Amino acid sequence: MKILVTGAAGFIGMHTAQVLLARGDQVVGLDNLNDYYDPRLKQNRLARLTPHPAFRFVKLDVADRAGMESLFAEEKFDRVIHLAAQAGVRYSLQNPHAYVDSNLVGFINILEGCRHNKVQHLVYASSSSVYGGNTKMPFSEHDSVDHPVSIYAATKKANELMAHTYSHLYGLPTTGLRFFTVYGPWGRPDMALFLFTKAILEGRPIDVFNHGKMKRDFTYIDDIVEGVIRTLDHTAESxxxxxxxxxxxxxxxxxxxxxxxxxxxxxxxxxxxxAIEDAIGVAAEKRFLPLQDGDVPATYAEIAELNAWTGFKPATSVGNGVGQFVEWYRGYYRI
Structure with a gap:
């Protein structure tokens, strides 16, 4: 198939594109290479994809309406994996307009491209943040998600609503995936694993929010990618x-x-x-801080629905996954 992967220079996007290419798909990777975090990391991820003969990179912002219309019209994609977005809960408190441009304007451009060019299936990134103020655990797709606690979460909930509208009006098959704290090699520098590893190796204290009383459903990148591609291959149905x-x-x-x-x-x-301390071999100096605005104390995914639909079942332990990240980090930064 010819597949568009947006956010292809991103953490999940690069890994997803690699697996698609390895199985024989043709991939067009789109990214705007913005400076939300170090663009060199994005360029180095991209360098792992560009040598492949079935990969083509397009530098384009999903919020560019004319550019997106042209791309869809010219390429005639079979399916689309939409991972490009302005990420980050805390950043959304300082720069909400970036989330409107990328996550709302960008998403309507994706939907319009799919609608007018007969795309067979759109798989897009939602987020566990849509559960917001929910406290019933584990989080279930059957629960209401009408109480977001950050503008980032609100834009992801809006994506689900917008996708449903296009599925209803135009018969466009859409599947949203609510990601839960993805980690692993080539991960984002604004995420806890990266921040903690960097600080420990540099001999600096780490910031531990909510005084350490946090729980996260950490999910390894290889498991996530398998789930994304399984979902792509199981087209949404009524x-x-x-x-x-x-x-x-x-x-x-x-x-x-x-x-x-x-x-x-x-x-x-x-x-x-x-697990990070064990992988590095150094105990961290910890600075305990209160819960941040827009953050939640716990996340926990009920995954029975995705398992029933695709057979998805994560297999990587946190100890193994963290070890893989630390090994990559040391190699990448030559430490």
Missing amino acids: DPAFNPLQPDPGRSNAPYRVFNIGNHDPIELMSFIK
Whole structure:
């Protein structure tokens, strides 16, 4: 198939494109290479893809309406994996307009491109942040997600609503994947694993929010990519059992699905830090701080729906995954 991967120079995008290329798909990778974090890391990720004869890179912002219209019209993609977005909960408190441009304007351009060019299936990145103020664990796709606590979360919930509208009006099959704290080699520098590893190796203290009373459903990148591609291959369908009198938020009478994609095994932050310390061989100096605005104390994915739909089942332990990241980090930065 010819597949568009947006955010191809990103953490999940690069790994996803690699697996698609390895199985024989043709991949067009799109990224704007912005400076939200070090563009050199994005360029180096991209350098792992560009030698492949079935890969072509397009530098373009998803918010560029005319550029996106031309790209879809010229390329005639079979399927689309939309991972490009302005990420980060904390950054959204300082720069909300970036989230509107990338996550809302950009997403409508993706939907319009898919609609007008007969794309078979759109798989897009949602986020566990949509669960917001929910406290019932584990988070389930059947639960309401109407109480976001950050503008980032609100834009991801909006993506799900926009996708449903296009599935309903135009029969466009769409599947949203709610990612739960993805980590691993080539990960983002604004994420905890990267920040903690860097600080420990440099002999600096690490900031531990909510005084360490946090739990996250850390999910290794290889497991995530397998789930993304399994989802791409299982096109969203309407649910014949959907009841509009008691609507299920994760399903529809349109070809629309929303799934959690996580590890289904939340880890306490202090245990995660211990895994990093063990991998590095150095104990961290910890600076305990209160919970940050827009953050939540715990995430926990119920993944039975995605397992039933695609057979997805994560297999990587936190100890092994953290070790793989630390090994990559030392090699990449020559430490």
